[in-house]
Amino acid sequence: MARYDRAITVFSPDGHLFQVEYALEAVRKGNAAVGVRGSDTVVLGVEKKSTPKLQDSRTVRKIVSLDTHIALACAGLKADARVLINRARIECQSHRLTVEDPVTVEYITRYIAGLQQKYTQSGGVRPFGLSTLIVGFDPYSEKPALYQTDPSGTFSAWKANATGRNSNSMREFLEKNYKETSGKETIKLAIRALLEVVESGGKNIEIAVMTHKDGLRQLEEAEIDEYVAEIEAEKAAAEAAKKGGGASTSASS
């Protein structure tokens, strides 16, 4: 009988866990994903890589609900994601059953991160090849939250973050342009960050919005196109203002 007790993730002489780092490479090759936390809204966005003509795109859901008040988007190996998401959904219900309370966003993030860590320190298994962005509203406090986990099992809370392909550019953009937003402005900020690295248009982006009152809502392609049009108009107006402002010295922007 084969014995699965040999560790695959072991330290290198200079203190690296190469399997974990290779998993992070897999994440870097995955689709771009962004998350933004507003004062009353949290937004998740993922890039939709071009769908093959014969594929039914409705069956490829990249932003999923873990519970009525928690949603998750990820970048990396989608099959690994299915396993993690399933375990997380079970834990959400199990928590409700044992303590009669919905999970907090931090709790379920800690659980998922704990699972990811376990697979870096067990025999015969490889780490999960994905990073997750987890959003939601804590029960009772109604505060919005955004967390990120990665294959090493670390997690932390963020005001806005990106993962997957070109995440560095998106994060730079967010660092430059982040400010406290609410409602539509939060959605626009997330879309603007995604548009930095993704071809413009509603059919290349998937956006989901969560509010405390209405739960998770996936935006329709038409709605996303509307936001994109608004953003492009604002960008054009800003460009024009810059050009016009450059001509006279005392133009107020």
Next chain:
Amino acid sequence: MECVFGLVGKGFAIVAADTSAVNSILVHKSNEDKVMVLDSHKLLGASGEPGDRVQFTEYIQKNVHLYQFRNGIPLTTAATANFTRGELATALRKNPYSVNILLAGYDKGVGPSMYYIDYIATMHKIEKGAFGYGSYFCLSMMDRLYHPDMSIEEAIELIDKCIIEIRTRLVVAPPNFVIKIVDQDGAREYAWRESIKSPDVSMA
């Protein structure tokens, strides 16, 4: 003695239950809600050993919710009933649950339906049913007065007649009842029938 009863009408199903929580000769409270809202379109009325009742119905509820999160669509009433019966059957010859269940739901395309599931995992799909000593009176009333496709008003009239029978004819009759309804607009509380008002108003 605990009573749970219900019937299927035109486009809806009703489940009513008494609301006494009793231990031997002591009544803990008279506003214990024994009809659980399983999900948006399902009701689960349960009677029996209080610990088992809560444990088992909450377990069913969380698994119904899990299915919905995993699959994006809710379980049908029939599937839920079969799952529930399966859980009772599996536990039966090891450590059985002492819980009797009336499951009612509304499914698009199918309409309302009701399932009788007793503590030894008997399952029947029925139009009217009852559990407990009250069933002796309720079933007779319903046999006499029920007809298919009753309106909500007619159904509530029949439920009220059953409650009156229980109150008049059962020696240790529960004073208060809760009535819940499920139709295409969802599962919700319909009314309470209280003959003894509990001092604390907060519900279980």
